[in-house]
Amino acid sequence: MNRPLSLDAFLATDPRDVGCERAMEILHVYADLTLAGSDPESRYPGMAAHLRACGPCAEDFDDLLEAVTAAPATAPGRNAENGDGDGDEGGDGRHANR
Numbered sequence: 001m002n003r004p005l006s007l008d009a010f011l012a013t014d015p016r017d018v019g020c021e022r023a024m025e026i027l028h029v030y031a032d033l034t035l036a037g038s039d040p041e042s043r044y045p046g047m048a049a050h051l052r053a054c055g056p057c058a059e060d061f062d063d064l065l066e067a068v069t070a071a072p073a074t075a076p077g078r079n080a081e082n083g084d085g086d087g088d089e090g091g092d093g094r095h096a097n098r
Contacts, residue, residue, distance in 0.1 A: 014049035023050045023057045031064045 018026075030047050033040035041048035051058045 013053060016046040017049040017053055018046035019050065020054060020057055023047055027061060027064060031061065031068060034065065035068060
């Protein structure tokens, strides 16, 4: 059961907090900036405020970072060397001049 937000918690809420709906809309952007070594908090202070205040959204953010960093660099079934998926080193010849 959800309990009402206490007055102290309400008054302590950062007015820049974007809320859950907006946070979910830009979560992937914030994650990309984080992984790129950028400073997403300076670009999206309302998102940073929300992630500090909202446990479930902060958990979603952490899970997204974990999923992205654990994902393979190439799509399943594709050969990282030539990208044609047949597993040979030589490719299919169509991109020999690239």
